[in-house]
Amino acid sequence: MGDLMVFSVFFILIAIGQKEHAALFNASRAQLDMWVGVFNTFLLLTGSWFVAIGVARCRAGLSAGGARNFTLGILCGVGFVANKAVEWGGKISDGLSPATNDFYMFFFVFTGIHLLHVLVGLVVLFVVRSASCRPTIGVRELRTIESGAVFWHLVDLLWVVLFALLYLL
Amino acid sequence: MSEAKADPLFRKSIVFCAWSGLAAIVLFIIGGVFLGGMLPPLLHANDSPAEFVRKVSEHLFEIRVGSVFLMLSFALFGPFGAGIAALTRRAETSPAFSYVQLVFTACGTMVALLVAFTWALMVFRPDEYDPTLVQMFADFAYFLAVFSVPCFGGWCVVIALPILLAEEGKAPFPRWVAYVNLWAVLLFAPGQMVLFFKDGPFSWHGIVALWIPFVAFFLWILIMCAVMLKAVKPGAQVRPA
Numbered sequence: 001m002g003d004l005m006v007f008s009v010f011f012i013l014i015a016i017g018q019k020e021h022a023a024l025f026n027a028s029r030a031q032l033d034m035w036v037g038v039f040n041t042f043l044l045l046t047g048s049w050f051v052a053i054g055v056a057r058c059r060a061g062l063s064a065g066g067a068r069n070f071t072l073g074i075l076c077g078v079g080f081v082a083n084k085a086v087e088w089g090g091k092i093s094d095g096l097s098p099a100t101n102d103f104y105m106f107f108f109v110f111t112g113i114h115l116l117h118v119l120v121g122l123v124v125l126f127v128v129r130s131a132s133c134r135p136t137i138g139v140r141e142l143r144t145i146e147s148g149a150v151f152w153h154l155v156d157l158l159w160v161v162l163f164a165l166l167y168l169l
Numbered sequence: 170m171s172e173a174k175a176d177p178l179f180r181k182s183i184v185f186c187a188w189s190g191l192a193a194i195v196l197f198i199i200g201g202v203f204l205g206g207m208l209p210p211l212l213h214a215n216d217s218p219a220e221f222v223r224k225v226s227e228h229l230f231e232i233r234v235g236s237v238f239l240m241l242s243f244a245l246f247g248p249f250g251a252g253i254a255a256l257t258r259r260a261e262t263s264p265a266f267s268y269v270q271l272v273f274t275a276c277g278t279m280v281a282l283l284v285a286f287t288w289a290l291m292v293f294r295p296d297e298y299d300p301t302l303v304q305m306f307a308d309f310a311y312f313l314a315v316f317s318v319p320c321f322g323g324w325c326v327v328i329a330l331p332i333l334l335a336e337e338g339k340a341p342f343p344r345w346v347a348y349v350n351l352w353a354v355l356l357f358a359p360g361q362m363v364l365f366f367k368d369g370p371f372s373w374h375g376i377v378a379l380w381i382p383f384v385a386f387f388l389w390i391l392i393m394c395a396v397m398l399k400a401v402k403p404g405a406q407v408r409p410a
Contacts, residue, residue, distance in 0.1 A: 006356060006381060013370055013377070098365065109362060109371055116358065140337060 003117070007158050010110050014165045017102050028103035029169065031096070036087045037167040040080050041160060047076030048156045051125070055149045058132050058142060066137075066145075070129040073152065077122045084115055107166055114155070114162055121155040124148045179255075180401040186252020187397040190390045193245040197387065200238025204231045205288060207239070207314075208383050210374040212307050214367045218300035225295045225303060236289035243281035249390065250274025250324070252397050257331050260341035266331040273324035280320055284313045311373035315360030315382050322357050325350040325389070346396050349389070356385035 018025045054069030088108070091097075098108040128148035131141045201207035211224055225232065251274060258267035291306035332340045332347035340347075360382040362371040370377040 003352065003355060009376065009381070102369070105366070105369060105371070109359075109377075113359065117355070120355075 003154060003158070007161070010106075010113075011161060011165060014106050014110070017106060018165075018169065021102055024101055025103045028101060028107075029167065032107070032167055033087070034167050036083060037163050040083050041163050043076045043080045043083065044156045044159050047073045047080070048153055050076065051128075051149050051152050054128075054132065055145055058137055058145050061137065066132040067129055070125055070132060074122060074125045074129065077118055077125065077152075080118055081115065081122075084111065084118075110162060111166070114158060117155045117158065121152050124151050180403070183252050183256065183397055183401045186248045186255070187394040189245040189247075189252070190249035190394040190397075193242045193249060194387050194390055196238050196242035196245070200235040200240075200242055203235075205235025205239055206232055207235075207288065207310075208379070210379060213374045214308070214311075214363070214372040216304075218304045221304045221307060222295050222300045225292055229292055229295070232292045233289070236285055236292065239285035239288060240282065243278065243285050246278040246281055247274060249394070250277065253328060253393060256397060256400055257328070257341045260335060260339055261331065266327050269327045270324065273320065273327060276320050277317075277324055280313050280317045284310050287313065308373070311379070312363065315357075315373060315378055316363055318354075318357045318361050318382075321386065322354040325353045325357075328393075342396055342400065346392075349392055353385055353389045357382045 050069045050073040054066045054073065057065040057069060088111075091104075096104055098105045125148060128145050131137075131144040131148075134141055137145075202209075206212070206224075206228055211228065212221055216224070250270065254267045254270040254274065257270060258264050261267060287306050287310040291303055291310065295303045328342075329347040329350040332342050332344060335341070359371065359377045360379075363373040363378045366372040366375070366378070369375055373379055
């Protein structure tokens with residue numbers, strides 16, 4: 001919840017930038033490949049779906065199914081990171097950097113901070129997965145699994161808004 | 170741990186440590202907010218050196234008095250951190266995380282004290298220093314304060330870990346305290362961007378790199394002080410160790 005507040009500040013900053021430099025923001029936005037963003041959104045949403053199924057399996061006491069779904073969730077997350085790296089690499093080799101203009105400053109910094117969250121989220125998912133592999137899933141394991149899953153959903157939620165503001169608007 | 174109940178000195182010590190943290194917040198507000206011009210930032214990363222000298226000279230006396238308050242405030246980080254370490258230690262059988270916390274406490278206190286030193290030097294003789302030196306002192310102070318993410322962030326992580334890793338019922342603090350600490354790390358993190366920007370929200374006078382880490386840091390102290398006071402409140406159930 002705390003992170004939602006901080007990202008709200010980020011979202012407002014983008015909105016102010018959009019208002020003040022509408023032409024620049026629109027021109028820069030047109031240079032982004034929307035489909036890369038769509039693909040990343042798809043990856044994260046699918047990952048969240050797997051994680052949600054995994055949590056449901058663990059609640060029902062089916063630990064094997066849980067771990068498999070968390071693995072798939074982790075793979076989606078890794079795909080997101082790889083896709084982001086390719087996108088950033090492409091932008092930088094086109095000569096676009098955070099110093100180019102205000103739009104790219106926001107683009108790189110905010111997607112960078114979000115990427116940091118994805119990486120933390122991946123570590124969390126590994127912890128969740130190992131908790132789901134224990135022979136018996138008690139209250140303690142279930143708490144770890146559910147808290148971790150909530151964090152992953154948060155990372156997903158933040159991306160959906162960020163995607164809309166940076167790529168679509 | 171039954172001996173904690175029977176140890177009034179320990180309770181008083183922790184109360185002292187918690188109040189040190191609270192005093193640090195008050196002294197920072199006096200020294201950094203009202204007098205010192207540190208927050209909201211009087212200076213801007215993209216000002217010219219001459220502009221730095223002009224602004225500093227205009228507020229020379231306030232900033233000098235403010236620096237004394239900053240010094241007092243930051244020195245109190247020591248007892249504040251030691252109190253958290255002592256409470257963590259109480260829950261450990263063989264201490265490890267409490268020692269790591271002390272290392273980070275010492276390191277964080279030193280870095281923070283250097284902020285006050287630098288801030289004071291900036292207003293020592295701004296007319297005799299080359300203007301770019303005045304500019305550098307301001308840069309230096311803000312870099313010490315917000316670029317030092319791994320130092321203060323690491324401190325939060327080693328407060329969170331013993332809580333999350335503890336066996337059921339043996340954690341030094343409630344679980345939500347661990348999450349607050351991990352969240353604080355994410356809030357401090359944008360401070361590292363001050364190296365790459367001299368203007369806008371990510372420079373050392375900007376909202377993301379200055380305001381968010383600073384406000385988060387002092388809120389973190391406030392929360393940890395409240396948690397410490399609660400942990401030793403008479404009649405509060407003492408956590409078994």
